[in-house]
Amino acid sequence: MFDENVLKVGSNEMELVDFRIFKKEGERIYEGIYGVNVAKVREIIKIPNLTELPGVPAYIEGIFDLRGVVIPVVNLAKWMNIEEPKDINIKPRIIITEFSDILIGFVVHEAKRIRRISWKDIEPASFVASMGSLDRSQITGVTRIENDEVLLILDLESVVEALGIYKPKIDLEDSEINTIDGTALVLDDSSIARKLVSDALKKMGMRVVEAKDGVEGLEKIEELYNIYGNRLGSELKIIVSDVEMPQMDGFHFASNIKEDERFKMIPVVFNSSISDHFSELRGKEAGGEAYLTKFDASVFYKEISKVIKSHVKIDK
Numbered sequence: 405m406f407d408e409n410v411l412k413v414g415s416n417e418m419e420l421v422d423f424r425i426f427k428k429e430g431e432r433i434y435e436g437i438y439g440v441n442v443a444k445v446r447e448i449i450k451i452p453n454l455t456e457l458p459g460v461p462a463y464i465e466g467i468f469d470l471r472g473v474v475i476p477v478v479n480l481a482k483w484m485n486i487e488e489p490k491d492i493n494i495k496p497r498i499i500i501t502e503f504s505d506i507l508i509g510f511v512v513h514e515a516k517r518i519r520r521i522s523w524k525d526i527e528p529a530s531f532v533a534s535m536g537s538l539d540r541s542q543i544t545g546v547t548r549i550e551n552d553e554v555l556l557i558l559d560l561e562s563v564v565e566a567l568g569i570y571k572p573k574i575d576l577e578d579s580e581i582n583t584i585d586g587t588a589l590v591l592d593d594s595s596i597a598r599k600l601v602s603d604a605l606k607k608m609g610m611r612v613v614e615a616k617d618g619v620e621g622l623e624k625i626e627e628l629y630n631i632y633g634n635r636l637g638s639e640l641k642i643i644v645s646d647v648e649m650p651q652m653d654g655f656h657f658a659s660n661i662k663e664d665e666r667f668k669m670i671p672v673v674f675n676s677s678i679s680d681h682f683s684e685l686r687g688k689e690a691g692g693e694a695y696l697t698k699f700d701a702s703v704f705y706k707e708i709s710k711v712i713k714s715h716v717k718i719d720k
Contacts, residue, residue: 416618416656418526418648420519420557421445421499422549423512425481428489436486437555438512439519441544441648443678444560446500446507448515465511475500477509478567488513503561503677504698510560519555521547526557526650528593528616542566544593545650559594561677561698582709583609586641587628590614591621591657592675593649597698601644601675604704610641618652621645622660629666637669641712647676647683655690662691671715673708675699 420439427434454466454477463482467474477498481488488494498509526545544557588605592598593616602612613628615621625640632639643661645654654674661667671693676683679697687695693711696704 416523416652417520418442418523418653420521420555421448422516422519422555423497423499424514424516425484425486426489426492426494426513427481427486429487433489433492437549437553439555439557440499440501440560441557441678442518443680443683444501444503446502449498449500451496451498451511468509470500470507473507475507475509477511478563479511480563481511481513483563483567501560503564503679505679506561506564508560508564519549523618523649523653523656524651528650544648562594562596582705584641584709584712585609586712587611587613587639588641589621589624589628589643591616591618591644591649591654592646593617594646597646600699601704604701605644605708608705608708617649618645618654618657618660621652621657625661625667625670634666636666640670641715642708643670643672644675644708645672647674647678647687655686658687658690658692669715671711673711675704 419442421442422437422439425436425438427436452468454468456466457464463479465477465479467476469475494513496511496513497515498511499515500507500509526547528545542559542562544559546557547555549555588610590598590601590605590612591614592601595616598614598616602614605612613624615624621643625643628640629636643658645657647654649657654676658672658674661670661672668691672691673694673696674687674692675696675698677698684695693715694707696707
């Protein structure tokens with residue numbers, strides 16, 4: 405039995421680690437409020453003894469050994485070109501994150517609390533202006549909290565990509581690609597990730613319809629149904645969905661699809677940077693046929709082909 409406080413599939417909620425970064429401008433000190441998905445957090449620790457690395461940028465604090473795994477540590481404030489105040493009591497912590505099977509630590513000034521927030525209360529970060537090195541491509545969304553303050557949800561894996569620590573594996577020989585005729589629906593709030601997945605599916609010979617979140621995904625599948633009617637199951641071969649999306653997350657979207665008699669036969673594959681086992685279980689509970697970690701082209705092609713072929717056999 406799951407604890408009643410554990411997030412349920414289809415609840416369209418997420419849990420965030422609320423952390424703070426303080427910024428000094430002149431004589432004033434500002435408190436930046438940020439969040440990262442709990443599913444990407446392995447643990448939060450005090451700063452251990454770090455081994456400095458020669459010839460690296462100043463925002464790389466060093467590395468340390470965490471139970472046999474070497475973890476690089478990035479100082480978020482330094483990376484964001486923030487002048488850190490020296491005259492206030494800061495309790496720095498390292499947030500150990502895991503995504504795309506990579507472990508990395510981020511130094512923050514204070515880890516505050518865990519928040520549970522509905523995705524429908526999270527707005528896209530399109531209006532967020534550039535903040536030092538941080539731009540809106542590194543922000544998943546924004547949400548208002550108490551006292552009408554704004555919390556920015558960071559997309560830390562895009563920060564890691566910008567640092568050059570992680571690069572998606574996108575190269576694949578044409579001979580390894582199975583050609584499939586049909587349409588695919590791709591959901592992802594990141595335009596870069598959407599293009600990556602869409603290009604991969606197009607290489608397989610598929611036509612691609614894109615959506616930036618679960619709400620738009622439902623609209624797109626309704627539009628496809630209006631075109632194909634009861635033939636949609638034969639035309640729409642697969643849905644590839646991210647998990648973290650403003651307005652409606654991938655699990656909630658999939659639950660809606662699987663509860664609709666018109667769409668429940670269409671296979672759903674989750675494609676997410678969240679690489680914890682619990683999220684895989686939630687993906688299965690939501691009706692997903694597979695759960696992939698972004699982004700290894702070889703694994704992606706292989707799993708997509710397998711899911712589509714398995715679905716065709718079941719239909720017959």
